[in-house]
Amino acid sequence: MPELPDVEVFRQYFEATSLRQTIGRVEVLDAAILDGVSPQQLRERVEDRRFDSGRRHGKYLFAHLGGDDWLAFHFGMTGYLRYFREKEEAAPKYTRLTFHFSGGYALAYSSLRKLGKIAVAENPDGFIKDRGLGPDYLGGADLKAFREGLQNSRSSLKSALMNQGLFAGIGNIYSDEVLFQARVHPETAAGRLDEETVRRLFQSINEVMRMAIDRDAEPERMPESYLLPHRQKGGRCPVCGGEVKAVKISGRTAYYCPRCQR
């Protein structure tokens, strides 16, 4: 699930539910999702404190505990957050970690495949630098840097868009959407785009990200004119009615319309 729009929705959800409540207990149900920190260390750092703000960069959500204490959440392919009242509801399936707030509510980190991780950080900027992440697509990214980034890439355009070191936030689903909106073939060489195409692509990225966030990143709420609702075997292009095609690019399945995307 979680690409930039999804994680942005997680951030909003996190901030709307989980700030300024004392964290009574941190329950680590599966230590495998912790990155560089033991359950004991995490508990020492988090228990009896509160979250006071959230921040997102690419596919990461940062939660501030005050001072130099942050948590960095990554969601892999199947992770999400869930806030609930413990008396009325159980934690979701595949919950790997739960923050139990003192008022009877809790925040669960659920992840079926455990491909995501929770890490501690002193500050988001240092973390972003250490992980080699590029600027966020909705934030630091400007057209000039985007153009230069693509020009220096020798991979397919789809791979370049998904390269978190170039710019952060786009994954498999939204790279397909962006390429469809800009009418560019996913296997186009990233370094060989003309100026006009780069501009169109950049604009599509912005539009698609904002649209998705606006619709809470729910696929079923995306416009019919988007590829997303038709992104499946046998799907039809919402523009020309032709059959949507699937190809493997760098190990990931890319869907596109061979007629509209050249």
Added chain:
DNA sequence: ACATTGACCTGAGAGC
């Protein structure tokens, strides 16, 4: 040095 592949982890759905 860079880009691509395989491994990591678990379950859902298709096909037999």
Added chain:
DNA sequence: TGCTCTCAGGTCAATG
């Protein structure tokens, strides 16, 4: 029904 196989919205280390 039950088994096997493939695939899934991500990333990292190993490989070419």
